[in-house]
Amino acid sequence: MFGLIGHSTSFKDARQKAMDLGYDHIAEGDLDVWCSAPPQLVEHVKVVSAIGKTIEGAYIDSCFVPEMLSRFKTARRKVLNAMELAQKKGINITALGGFTSIIFENFNLLENKQVRNTTLDWERFTTGNTHTAWVICRQLEINAPLLGIDLQKARVAVVGATGDIGSAVCRWLSQRTGVSELLLVARQQQPLKDLQKDLGGGRVLRLEEALPEADAVIWVASLPKNLQIDKSKLRKPCLMIDGGYPKNLDEKFSGSGIHVLKGGIVEFFEDIGWNMMEIAEMDVPQRQMFACFAEAMLLEFENCHTNFSWGRNNITLEKMDFIGEASLRHGFSVLRLQPNNLQAAFA
Known part of the structure; x- marks a missing residue:
């Protein structure tokens, strides 16, 4: 199973999405309430590639919003908690999307492997930067x-x-x-x-x-x-x-x-039955997604469960070739x- 960790583009959008999903107690809260809100696994999806390979995945909303960027401890906690949830759900490979990847790198969250009673397995996560x-x-x-x-x-x-x-x-x-x-x-x-x-x-x-x-x-x-x-x-x-x-x-x-x-x-070759990309304001949300998200899907399609994009300046042309060829083979276009x-x- 692949996982995607994302967030809404603004506090206003996040509150509306929470209301749509029935999380009224969170939707009606102020920013302080949202700072303490746990991550939520909000959607499961099944995807069939252009060559007929079927995979399953899940979208986790970190309950982070850009207005929290100035709150270092909150931003750090939001990303780590979302990663912990992905691992507890048994997800093989999860992509960090939007600001979650930026927070992970800039705040050097590699030094924070322990989240409560969970030891994060870095092999289960990718930034998606190679595909991007x-x-x-x-x-x-x-x-x-x-x-x-x-x-x-x-x-x-x-x-x-x-x-x-x-x-x-x-x-x-x-x-x-x-x-x-x-x-x-x-x-x-x-x-x-x-x-x-x-x-x-x-x-x-x-x-x-x-x-x-x-x-x-x-x-x-x-x-x-x-x-x-x-x-x-x-x-x-x-x-x-x-x-x-x-x-x-x-x-x-x-x-x-x-x-x-x-x-x-990137754009997938056919519609995907999900709602998650509406949060990201894609022009064609049933098909389009960030390339970093698609990297997790591609690694699941290829049974390559590893932190494919990890750290700084580790992206090689050979890795770009591999993920690019997989992208085309499974039905993605730029x-x-x-x-x-x-x-x-x-x-």
């Missing part, structure tokens, strides 16, 4: 040519280049896609220089320097709230792949010649630009 990195790379390779962007001649900026997903994306684009030039952007300079050395190329730039040069921009970092960019200075066409969380590039960059694509999202976006590009 592969999906983002494929989204660039598929969609850039549709806008007339030749990747062999293009400059591609990776914002958040030194992170787990960002560094994997950089390695893939450098060695597999063969983009003309990588523009490396991140907050800390020394890790950027180390990445540049590891890649054997790429230019280290500040965000405001990279954006006007880039034919495509891959965001695997949160959009700075105070970012002020003159859109008239950006190249056109420009493809922006929003691989961060939450996905909010549309608010800053959408406009003529700038094409924003939700990054790290999210693409909508036809109206393409028509506008050549209008």
